[in-house]
Amino acid sequence: MSKPYTIGITGGSGSGKTFFLQGLSSMFQPADICLISQDNYYKPRNLQPVDENGIQNFDLPVSIDREAFLIDLLKIKAGQHVTKKEYTFNNPNAQPKILEFKAAPIIIVEGLFVQFFEEIEKELDLRIFIEAKDHVKLGRRIKRDQVERGYDLDDVLYRYQYHVMPIYESRIEPLKHHADLVIPNNSNFSRALDVLTTFLKAKVSG
Numbered sequence: 001m002s003k004p005y006t007i008g009i010t011g012g013s014g015s016g017k018t019f020f021l022q023g024l025s026s027m028f029q030p031a032d033i034c035l036i037s038q039d040n041y042y043k044p045r046n047l048q049p050v051d052e053n054g055i056q057n058f059d060l061p062v063s064i065d066r067e068a069f070l071i072d073l074l075k076i077k078a079g080q081h082v083t084k085k086e087y088t089f090n091n092p093n094a095q096p097k098i099l100e101f102k103a104a105p106i107i108i109v110e111g112l113f114v115q116f117f118e119e120i121e122k123e124l125d126l127r128i129f130i131e132a133k134d135h136v137k138l139g140r141r142i143k144r145d146q147v148e149r150g151y152d153l154d155d156v157l158y159r160y161q162y163h164v165m166p167i168y169e170s171r172i173e174p175l176k177h178h179a180d181l182v183i184p185n186n187s188n189f190s191r192a193l194d195v196l197t198t199f200l201k202a203k204v205s206g
Helices: 017-025 066-077 134-147 153-178 190-205
Strands: 005-011 033-037 082-085 098-101 106-110 126-131 181-184
Touching (some): 005 017, 005 153, 017 106, 033 066, 066 082, 106 190, 126 153, 134 153
Parallel strands (some): 126 181
C-alpha cells in the first residue's frame, strides 16, 4: 500500500478529542481509517508516579509507555496489524477489550502527548490541536472520569487542579502554537469537521 497519511490530534483533557474523533471516523469506511490512542499506552498502575499526597498522577509524560506507542505506530504505518489490550485505569466495572489496529490509508494518533513526544511528532503529516474553555473541559472531565474510570467527584477535582491543569499549562497548551490546525470545541465543531473530512477524502481517493 502507499504511504498512509498520519494525523496527530491533541488538546487538553476534556477538550473533546474523543468526541471529535468519533465524528470524523463516522465519515469514513472502517477500512479507510485507523485510530490509535495514547490512552491505551499508559504504564501499569503500580509504575505510575505519585504526588506529595500519594495520589497517582496519570497526566505526566512519564506515565506513558512511549516506546511501545512508537513501535506500534511504526508497525501500522508499515502495513502491519497490531493487537493490544485496552487500558481501563483499573476500573472494576470495565471489562478490557482486545483492540485491533489495522493498516489504513489514514492513521489518526490521538492523545495528550502525541505532539510533545518528538519521536511521535515527526511521524505526523498533519498536527491538529483541539481547544476548549477551562470550565467546559472540567465538566467533560467530571463526566468521563466518574462514568468511565470510576473516580469520585473529590478525586476528579483534585486531579484536575493538581495534575491536569499544571501539565496542560506547561506542556500541552504551548503546542497549540506549533499545530497546523487549531479547532475550538466549546459547543460544536461541525464546520471544522466538514472541512477536514473533505480534505481527507481527497487524500484517500487521490
